[in-house]
Amino acid sequence: MARKPKTKAKTKGSEQRAFLEIRDVSKMFGDFTALQDVTLDIYDGELICFLGPSGCGKTTLLRAIAGLDYQTTGRIYQLERDISDVPPANRDFGIVFQSYALFPNLTVEKNIAYGLVNRKMDRAKVKARVEELLELVGLEGSDDKYPAALSGGQQQRVALARALATSPGMLLLDEPLSALDAKVREHLRHEMKELQRTLGITTIMVTHDQEEALSMADRIVVMSDGRIEQVGTPMEIYRNPTSAYVADFIGAMNFLHGKVVRKGHVKVGKMDIAVNGGTDQFKTGDEVVVCIRPEDVAVRDLAQVKTNRYAMAIRDVEFLGSFCRATLDVGGKTGEELIADFSINLMRDFKLVRGAKLNIALPKDRLQVFSSNGKGTPE
Amino acid sequence: MSAADIPVPKGESSTRWARLHNGGVEAWALLGGVSAIIIALVAFMALPLYALLKKSVEDDKGNFVGLDNFAEYFASVGLVQSITNSLTIALLTMVISCTLAFIFAYGLTRTCMPFKRGFRAIATIPILAPSLLPAISLIYLFGNQGIMKGLLFGESIYGPIGIMIAMVFYIFPHVMMIMVTALSTTDARLYEAAEALDTKPVRVFFTVTLPGAIYGIVSAAVVAFTLTITDFGVPKVIGGQYNVLATDIYKQVVGQQNFSMGAVVGLVLLIPAVFSFTIDRHVQKKQVALLSARAVPYHPKPHKTRDTALLIFCIMMSVFLIGILGMAAFASFVTFWPYDMSFTLAHYDFDAVDPNGWSSFFNSLKMAGFTAVIGVIIIFLGAYLVEKGQSFPKLRALFHMLAILPMAVPGLVLGLAYVFFFSVPENPLSAFYGTLAILVVCTIVHFYTVSHLTMLTALKQIDKEFESVSASLQVPFYKTMMKVHVPICLPAISDVMMYLFVNAMTTVSAVVFLYSPDTKLAAITVLNLDDVGDQAEAAAMAMVIVATSITVRLLHGLLMRGLNRRHSAWRTRSG
Ligand SMILES: Nc1ncnc2c1ncn2[C@@H]1O[C@H](COP(=O)(O)OP(=O)(O)OP(=O)(O)O)[C@@H](O)[C@H]1O
Ligand SMILES: [Mg+2]
Numbered sequence: 001m002a003r004k005p006k007t008k009a010k011t012k013g014s015e016q017r018a019f020l021e022i023r024d025v026s027k028m029f030g031d032f033t034a035l036q037d038v039t040l041d042i043y044d045g046e047l048i049c050f051l052g053p054s055g056c057g058k059t060t061l062l063r064a065i066a067g068l069d070y071q072t073t074g075r076i077y078q079l080e081r082d083i084s085d086v087p088p089a090n091r092d093f094g095i096v097f098q099s100y101a102l103f104p105n106l107t108v109e110k111n112i113a114y115g116l117v118n119r120k121m122d123r124a125k126v127k128a129r130v131e132e133l134l135e136l137v138g139l140e141g142s143d144d145k146y147p148a149a150l151s152g153g154q155q156q157r158v159a160l161a162r163a164l165a166t167s168p169g170m171l172l173l174d175e176p177l178s179a180l181d182a183k184v185r186e187h188l189r190h191e192m193k194e195l196q197r198t199l200g201i202t203t204i205m206v207t208h209d210q211e212e213a214l215s216m217a218d219r220i221v222v223m224s225d226g227r228i229e230q231v232g233t234p235m236e237i238y239r240n241p242t243s244a245y246v247a248d249f250i251g252a253m254n255f256l257h258g259k260v261v262r263k264g265h266v267k268v269g270k271m272d273i274a275v276n277g278g279t280d281q282f283k284t285g286d287e288v289v290v291c292i293r294p295e296d297v298a299v300r301d302l303a304q305v306k307t308n309r310y311a312m313a314i315r316d317v318e319f320l321g322s323f324c325r326a327t328l329d330v331g332g333k334t335g336e337e338l339i340a341d342f343s344i345n346l347m348r349d350f351k352l353v354r355g356a357k358l359n360i361a362l363p364k365d366r367l368q369v370f371s372s373n374g375k376g377t378p379e
Numbered sequence: 380m381s382a383a384d385i386p387v388p389k390g391e392s393s394t395r396w397a398r399l400h401n402g403g404v405e406a407w408a409l410l411g412g413v414s415a416i417i418i419a420l421v422a423f424m425a426l427p428l429y430a431l432l433k434k435s436v437e438d439d440k441g442n443f444v445g446l447d448n449f450a451e452y453f454a455s456v457g458l459v460q461s462i463t464n465s466l467t468i469a470l471l472t473m474v475i476s477c478t479l480a481f482i483f484a485y486g487l488t489r490t491c492m493p494f495k496r497g498f499r500a501i502a503t504i505p506i507l508a509p510s511l512l513p514a515i516s517l518i519y520l521f522g523n524q525g526i527m528k529g530l531l532f533g534e535s536i537y538g539p540i541g542i543m544i545a546m547v548f549y550i551f552p553h554v555m556m557i558m559v560t561a562l563s564t565t566d567a568r569l570y571e572a573a574e575a576l577d578t579k580p581v582r583v584f585f586t587v588t589l590p591g592a593i594y595g596i597v598s599a600a601v602v603a604f605t606l607t608i609t610d611f612g613v614p615k616v617i618g619g620q621y622n623v624l625a626t627d628i629y630k631q632v633v634g635q636q637n638f639s640m641g642a643v644v645g646l647v648l649l650i651p652a653v654f655s656f657t658i659d660r661h662v663q664k665k666q667v668a669l670l671s672a673r674a675v676p677y678h679p680k681p682h683k684t685r686d687t688a689l690l691i692f693c694i695m696m697s698v699f700l701i702g703i704l705g706m707a708a709f710a711s712f713v714t715f716w717p718y719d720m721s722f723t724l725a726h727y728d729f730d731a732v733d734p735n736g737w738s739s740f741f742n743s744l745k746m747a748g749f750t751a752v753i754g755v756i757i758i759f760l761g762a763y764l765v766e767k768g769q770s771f772p773k774l775r776a777l778f779h780m781l782a783i784l785p786m787a788v789p790g791l792v793l794g795l796a797y798v799f800f801f802s803v804p805e806n807p808l809s810a811f812y813g814t815l816a817i818l819v820v821c822t823i824v825h826f827y828t829v830s831h832l833t834m835l836t837a838l839k840q841i842d843k844e845f846e847s848v849s850a851s852l853q854v855p856f857y858k859t860m861m862k863v864h865v866p867i868c869l870p871a872i873s874d875v876m877m878y879l880f881v882n883a884m885t886t887v888s889a890v891v892f893l894y895s896p897d898t899k900l901a902a903i904t905v906l907n908l909d910d911v912g913d914q915a916e917a918a919a920m921a922m923v924i925v926a927t928s929i930t931v932r933l934l935h936g937l938l939m940r941g942l943n944r945r946h947s948a949w950r951t952r953s954g
Contacts, residue, residue, distance in 0.1 A: 068769070068847045070398060085397040088850035089405065095851045101844035104949050105866045115852030146949040166852060 019044040019170070019202045020065065025074030027060050027226075034060045035071070036226045047196050047203040049213040052223035053249070058206040061223075062172055065204065067091050078169075094163030098175040100155045102147040108134075108158050109143035115166040133161040136195065153184040160192070164199070171196070173205040177212060189216055210250050214238065222246050244370040247291050254297075254338050256290040256330070257372055266290050266369065269330050274307045275367045287372040294325065296366040297340035299350060299358065308362040312338065317347075317354055326352065328360065402770075405855050409764065413774045416761045420781040422808070423824050427796035428788065434642035434799045452643045458627060462647065465623040468539060469608040469651070472546045476554050476603050477596065479547065483696055484558035486689035489588075491681040493690070499559075501697045503552045504704055507928035509885040509902040512921040513545035514616035515909060516706040519918070524717055537619030545613045548703050550606045554599045561595020562588075567677040597662045601655040608651050609789035611888040612902075616909050624648045625888070628791050632798070632892065642799065645792045656787035704925070711919035726919040733908060733916070735899045740923055743901035746818050747883035751876040754823040754830065758875060759868070762834035763860055767846055786828035790888030797821055798892045813895035821893060822883045830875045837871035838864065869942055877935040881928045 020042040027035040035057045042048055050058040063069040065076060067088035075084045083091055102111050109130050116126045134140050137157040147155055156176060163171060176192070177185045193216045196203050207213050213220050214234045222229040222237060222245075230237060230246045241247035244255070258268035260282045266273045273290055282288055302309060312328040315337065323341050330336040340360065342352060352358065399406050438444045452458055483502065487495050505513070520527050521536035534540055569591070573583045589596075611625040618626055624644060632641035710716050714723045730736030765779045785793070801812040811817045841864060849859035865872070887902045894903055901924050908917035943950065 063847075066847070066851065068850065085394060085401055087398070087402045087406065088847070089403075089853045089855070090401065093851055095847065097844045097848070099842055099844060101842045101848045103845065103863045105863060105946070114849075115854060118852065118854045118858065148949050162848075163851070168851075172851075 017044045018042065019079060021077040021080075022061075022065070023075045023077070025061070025064055025071045025076065027057070027064060027069070028072045034226050035064070038074070038226075038228055040221060040228060040231065042202065042204065043219075045200045045202055046218040047193065047205065047216060049217035049220045050204065050206045050223060051210060051213040051220050051249075052208065052229075054208060056223045057226040058208070058223055059174055060226075062174055062204060062206050066093055066095060066172055092169040093172050094166065094168040094170075095172040096156070096159045096163050096174070096176045098178055100147075100159040100179075102155055102158055102162075104147055107144050107146055108139070108150070111147065111158055112161045112165050114162060119166070129165065130161075133165055136164070137161045138191075151184075152180050153188060156180065156188060160195075164201075169202065171201050171203040173203065175206055175208070178207070178209065185212075192216070214250070222249060224249075241291075241368065244289060244291070244372075247368065247370070252294050252339065252341075254292050254294065256292075256336060256338070258288060258290060260284050260286045260288055269336055271308075271310055271330065273362060273367065274364055275369050276364050282369070282371070288369050289372045290362075291368045291370065292338075292362055292366055294339045294341040296363060297328075297338065298361040298363055299340075299342065299346060302359055302361055305361045307364060308367075309359060310362075311357055311359050314352060314354055314356050314358060317352065324352075328358070398770075405857075406770065408855075408857060409768050410771060410774075412760060413764050413768065413771060413778055416757065416764070417774065417778050417781060419757075420778070420824070420827075423820050424781070424785060424788070424793075427793070427800035430800035430803075431642050431645055431792065431796040434639055435646050437639060439637075439639060448639045448643045452640060452647075457622065458640075458644070461622045461624050461627050461644075464539070464621060465608050465625070465648075466651075468542055468546070468614075468623060469604050471539075472543050472550070472607045473600050473603040475543065476547045476550055477558075477600050479696060480551060480554040480558045480599065481596065482689070482692055484555055484562050486693045487559055488562040489677070489679050490686045490689050491679050492686045492693065494693075498693045498697060501700055502555050504700055505549050506552045507881060507885070507932065508704065508707075508925045509887055509905060509921055510545070510549045510610050510612035511616050511887065511902065511905045511909065511917070512707050512925070513548040513703050514541065514613045515905075515914060515918050515921060516703045516710075517541050517545055517617055518914065519706050519710045519716060520702075526717055535619065537617055538621040541617035541619075542614050542621065542623070545617055546607050546610065548700065549610065549613060550603050551700065553606060554603050557595055557599040557602060558592070561592040561599070563676075564595075565591045565677050570677060594662050594665050598659055601659045601662070605652055605655045605789075609648065609791065609888065611791055611891065612906065615906065625789075625791055628795060629891065632795060638799070641795055645795045648789055649787075649792050652789050652792075653787045660783070707918040708922050710915055711922050713915075716915065726915040727923070729904065729908075729916060729920060732913050733904055735896070735904060739899040739904040740901045740920070742815065742898055743884055743924070744927070746815055746822070746898075746900060747880045749815070749819045750822045750883040751880040753819060754826075754879045755872055755876045757823065758827065758830045758834055759865070759872060762831055762838055763864060766835055766838040767841075767843070767856070767860070767864070769846055769850075769856070782831045783828055785824050785826075788825075790825050790886060791891075793821060793825055794889040794892040797889075813893075813898070815898045817893055818890050818898060818900070819883075821889050822886060823879070825886065825889045826879055826882050830878060833875055833878070834868070834871055837868045841867055866946075869946075870939060873935055873938055873942070877931060880931050884924050884928055884931075 018041040022038055022040040022042070025035055025038045026033065038061060050061060052058055060069065064071040067083065067086060067090075070085070075082060077083065078091065103114070106114070112130045112133055113126045116129060121129075130143065131140075134142065137160055139154060139157055139161070142150070142154070142158075147158065150158065156179075160176070177188055180188065189212060205213075205216065214237075217234055219231060219233055220237050221231050224245055229249075230242050232240075237246065238250055241250065247253050248255070256266075256268040256271075256273070258266045258271075258273070261267045261272065262284055263280075264275060266275055266288055268290060275290065298305070312330065314326050315329050316327040318325045318327075323343050324347050326340050326342055328338040328340055330338050338360075342350075346352070350358065399410070402409075435448055436443060436445060438447070483498070486492055487499055517536055518541075519525060521531055521541070522528070525536070528536075531540065536544075565588075569587050570583065573587055578586070608623075609625060611629060614621070614623045614626045615629065622630075624647060628641050628644045628648065631637045631644060711726050712722055712724070713719070714721045714725070728736075729740075733739070735742075761778065761782060765775050765782070768775050788796075797817065800806065801809055801817060803809060811820075845859060845863060846856050849856055885902055887906060890900060891903060891906070894900060901920055905917045905920045905924070908914070908920060
C-alpha cells in the first residue's frame with residue numbers, strides 16, 4: 001500500500017491523531033468544479049459537520065471520502081493508508097442517507113443484518129448482534145416489521161443500526177435528520193450525539209441546518225462553492241468567523257457598512273466605531289463592514305463604558321417568544337439599521353417600546369471587521 | 380489486492396486502471412456485463428444492418444455496384460408506386476385509428492360511463508392475435524363469399540380498403556393506450572379554472588383538453604404510422620394487387636430471390652421508420668416535462684348526453700373488435716363457410732394440411748418461452764447496469780443508445796438484415812442460421828426497446844442509494860440486485876415476460892425470412908395456409924395463437940394478484 005508522504009499537517013495545539021487526511025481534493029463534473037482543493041484533517045472519534053448552503057459540495061465531499069464517487073484529483077488517507085483509489089467496499093465506513101435507503105422488501109431484522117450475513121457470521125451471532133443494535137437505537141421488538149410500517153424517525157434509527165452493524169471505523173451521515181419534522185429532529189439530534197459519544201466512532205455529518213451543526217458537532221467545516229471557508233469548533237465558528245460569508249451564514253449578524261477613518265476606527269453613518277486591531281489589514285478610506293451579533297448589543301451597565309456608546313431610536317420590536325428582536329435606527333443618510341436581541345426582562349426594565357430612545361454600546365471585543373467588497377459579503 | 384501490487388505511473392489512465400484493479404470482482408463484473416451486452420447488440424443488430432446496407436450497393440455476385448440498385452429501383456414504376464401506396468395507407472390509417480382511439484380513450488378517461496374496465500380489456504384483444512387474423516376475418520366477412528359484401532357497394536375488400544380496416548383493428552390497442560395515458564395525465568385545476576370562467580364545453584375541449592394531450596396524440600399518430608407502414612401480414616393476406624413496401628420486400632426476396640433489390644426496399648422502408656422514431660423520441664422528452672408539472676388528478680362528473688354518446692361509441696367499437704375476432708373463431712369451427720354451417724373440429728387437424736402442422740405451434744411455444752425467459756434476463760441485467768451501474772458512464776450511455784435503436788428498425792428489415800449477415804458461410808456465426816436460436820435472438824432484439832424502457836422505469840423508482848449502502852456494507856452489487864431489485868421489480872419483470880411471449884407468438888415480419896422447415900412457427904403456418912387457400916385452417920391456427928396468448932395473459936394476471944397479496948406487507952401502492 002502506498003504510504004502518504006510524511007508531511008505533518010498539524011492544527012495548532014492539537015495532539016489528536018488524524019483519522020482521515022484529505023489533501024487537495026478536487027472534483028469536476030464536466031466543466032463544473034464541485035470541489036476545489038479541499039484539504040482537511042478529521043480526528044479520531046470526533047463528530048465533524050460539513051455545513052453549507054445547497055449545492056456547495058458537501059455531499060460530493062462525503063461521497064469522495066466514501067469512495068462512492070472518486071475525486072478528480074487529490075489524495076485521501078485513512079490512518080495513513082492511501083485510500084484515494086480504493087473502492088467503497090474496501091474502505092471502512094457505515095453510511096446513512098437522507099432517504100435512509102432501507103430495503104423495502106426486507107424486515108427490520110434483515111435490513112440490519114444485511115452486512116453481517118454476507119460475512120458468513122453464524123446465525124445465532126447475527127441474531128444477537130441485531131438485538132443489541134435494536135436496543136442501542138431503542139427499537140426493541142420491531143424485528144419483523146417492514147420499513148413501510150415504521151415512522152420516519154424509526155426508519156432513521158434502523159438505517160443507523162444497519163450502518164453500525166458491522167462496527168465500521170467511521171460513520172458517514174448525509175442529512176440524516178432533514179426528512180423528519182422539527183420535534184422528532186430535535187429529539188434524535190440529542191440521541192445521535194449521545195450514541196456517537198458512547199461508541200466513540202469518528203463521524204462525518206453533512207447538513208445545511210446550522211442549528212443541527214452547532215448543537216451536535218465537535219467541529220464544523222463551513223463550505224461554500226466547493227471550497228472550505230472555515231474549520232473550527234461551534235464556538236469558534238460562531239464567535240470568531242474568519243470571513244463575512246461565515247459570519248452571515250451562521251446565526252444572525254448585523255453588517256454595518258462604513259469606511260476606515262484611521263487605524264482602529266470605522267465610520268458608519270454618524271457613528272465612529274472603535275474596533276480591536278481588526279483594521280490592521282485595511283488602509284484609511286477602505287470600505288469595510290463592521291459585524292456584531294444582535295445578542296451582543298449591550299444596554300445594561302453602560303455607566304462605565306466609554307467607547308462605542310450611542311443613542312438610538314427603536315424603529316420596531318418583534319416578539320420572538322423567549323426574547324425580543326428590536327430594530328434600531330443607526331441614523332445618518334444611509335438609514336442603516338441595527339438588530340438587537342433583548343431579553344423579556346430587559347424589555348420590561350427599560351420600558352422598551354416602539355419609538356423609544358435608547359442608549360446602547362457595541363462592545364469592542366464583540367466586533368469584527370471585514371472588507372466590504374470581498375467575496376461572500378452580504379448585499 | 381492492493382494498489383502497491385501494480386506499478387502506478389502518472390496520468391489519468393493509470394488512476395482509472397488502479398480503480399478498476401482495486402474494484403476487484405465487482406468492477407470487472409460491471410465492465411464485463413456492460414461490454415457483453417454491447418457486443419451482443421452490435422453483433423445482433425448493428426452488424427446485420429451494416430450487411431443490409433452493403434448488400435444494397437452490391438450485385439447478386441457480391442460486386443460493388445454503387446447506387447445502381449437504387450437507380451434500378453427508382454426506375455421501376457411498379458416499385459415506386461408502392462411508396463405512394465404505403466404512404467397513402469399509413470396516413471389514412473393513422474388518421475382513422477387516431478380519431479377512433481381518441482374518442483374511445485376519452486370515454487374511458489373523461490366520462491362516467493359504465494363498463495370502463497370491460498371496454499379497456501376488449502380494446503386490447505388485437506394484441507393477442509397475429510396481424511394476419513383481422514385480414515382473414517375481413518375476407519370471410521366481405522370477401523367474394525362474404526355475408527356483408529353488399530356493404531362495400533361493389534368495392535373489393537382485396538386492396539386498400541381491406542388493408543386499412545384490418546390495420547385499424549390491429550393497431551387499435553397500441554394507439555388507444557397512448558391516448559389513455561395522454562388523457563389521464565391532466566391537471567384538474569385547469570378544468571376548474573375554465574369552469575369558474577364559465578367557458579363553453581367545446582371551447583374547453585379545444586383550449587384545455589386537446590393541448591394537454593397533444594404530445595400523446597402526436598406520439599400515437601407516429602406509432603400508428605410506423606406500425607402500419609411496416610406491417611407485413613395484413614397486406615400479404617388482403618392486399619390483392621395493391622402493392623406496398625412491406626410486400627415488395629417479401630416478393631423481391633422470397634419470390635424473385637433478388638436480394639439486392641430486397642435490401643434497397645428494406646432501406647426505403649427504414650426511412651419512414653427512423654423518421655417517426657426521431658419524432659417520437661423528441662415528443663416523449665417534451666411529454667416528460669409536461670408530466671412532472673402535473674398536479675391534481677381529474678375526476679369526471681356525470682353528464683348524461685356525453686356519457687350516453689360515448690357509451691354507444693365504445694359499444695360499437697367493441698362490436699367491431701369482437702366481431703373481427705369472433706368471425707375468425709366462427710369460421711374455424713364451421714365446415715364450409717358460408718354454405719355448410721355445421722360445427723366441426725376438422726380445421727384444427729393441421730397435420731392433414733401442412734407438413735409441419737401442429738409442430739409449428741410447439742415450435743412457437745418453445746420460441747416464445749425462450750424469448751420471454753432469456754429476453755427478460757438480458758433486458759433486466761441491461762437496464763440494471765444502465766440505471767444502477769456506478770462506473771463507466773460512457774459505456775453505459777453507449778449501451779442505452781444501442782438499446783433504444785431496435786425500435787426504429789422494422790421487423791422485416793431486421794429479418795432481412797439477419798439473412799444477409801448470418802447466411803454467409805464465412806461468418807463464424809452462420810451455424811446459427813436456420814436454428815430456433817436465431818429466431819429467439821431476432822425476436823428479443825426486435826422487441827428490445829419497449830422492454831428495456833419498461834424495466835428502466837421500474838428501476839428508476841428504486842432508491843438510487845441502495846448500491847452505495849450495499850458497497851458500504853461490503854456486499855457486492857450483484858447480490859443486492861438479486862436480493863432487493865429483482866423482488867421489487869417482479870411486476871415489471873412479469874410484464875416484460877408477457878410482452879415478449881405474446882409478441883413472439885404473433886410476430887411474422889422478422890421471422891418470415893429466418894425460419895427453416897424444422898423451426899417453422901405457428902404464425903408463419905397461418906401465412907402459408909392462407910397462401911395455399913386453406914383459409915379455415917389458417918383461421919384455426921390464428922385462433923390457437925390467440926388462445927395461447929389469452930392463457931398467458933390470464934396466468935400473468937393471477938401471478939400479479941398472488942404477488943400483490945404476498946408482498947402487501949411491504950409493497951406500498953403507487954398512486
Ligand atoms: N453527478 C453530477 N453531475 C453534475 N453535477 C453534479 C453532480 N452531482 C453534483 N453536482 C453538482 O455539484 C454541486 C455540489 O453538489 P452536492 O450534491 O455536493 O451539493 P450539497 O452541498 O450536498 O447540496 P445539498 O444541500 O443540496 O445536498 C451542485 O452544484 C451539483 O449541481
Ligand atoms: Mg447533499
